[in-house]
Amino acid sequence: MELSPREKDKLLIYMAGELAEKRRARGVKLNYPECIAIISSFIVEGARDGRTVADLMNAGRNVISRDEVMDGVESMIHDVQVEATFPDG
Template sequence: MHLTPTEAERLTIFTAAELARRYRALGIRLAHPEAVALLADELLTVARLGYDHPAIVSHAGTILTAADVEPGVAHLLRTFSVEVSMAEGTKLVTVFDPIAPGPDDPVPGEVIPAEGEIELNAGRPRTRLTVLNTGDRTIQVRSHAHFFEVNPALSFDRAAAYGLRLDRPSGGGMRFDPGIEKEVDLVPYAGLRRVHGFAGLTGGDLEAERGAALDRARARGYVE
């Protein structure tokens, strides 16, 4: 027997769908690949039975419920497409929301914050500096950056910024537009307080590197 790639894929879908049917019969909720296989197999089958496009789409919503699948799977199947063989040829059938999510169904990847407020960088001393962008273009500084080593076009008290970073959440930052002064709050690094990379002014333990880092900054025009 010689099978085309399409025919081989159809047998793979059928095999996975049969596993999904067995799981469902045993009361095992389906994972995302199993739910997809079962939906695809059902739609391919009713298409071969002669259902038209509206009937195929309508049938898709009757196959699985939120109780049949693992939590979150319904939200992962907001759209579902399968190529089916019909009397007039191969057609792509797209179904929206084939599984209606349950009222308490979690959304994969959603952030569920704790109640109350969380203080950012609690207990760390803050240093406020005035920063002026003396350049001709906007400069972005991320929250993790060693502020002592940021773009030399930013004018501020560099020595006071040694060992500090922006008092902003991880992944955040600040924007400095040309010719505009802005006040920033900085906090000390925590942990081992070792800094590498950035502008190459510091290369290790912050306390041990302080003198050498200031010398490098002066030599490279970061500090007047």
């Protein structure tokens, strides 16, 4: 199977997000990379489903709660930038 660099990036985001989701489901407190992976995967999949940029920007703020992350992680996450193809541009 031949994958472009962009396809490899998308696959990596998906796999990291899935692993982080499994850890969260077990009750493990999430670290910074796990939080970013879950949020990024949520945004990319939402864009694929046809959700708008504005909708996902709002929903992305509530993907992970404060009690699900390790101490100090919340203060490390200011902005999350994700490349995705949205129906509204």
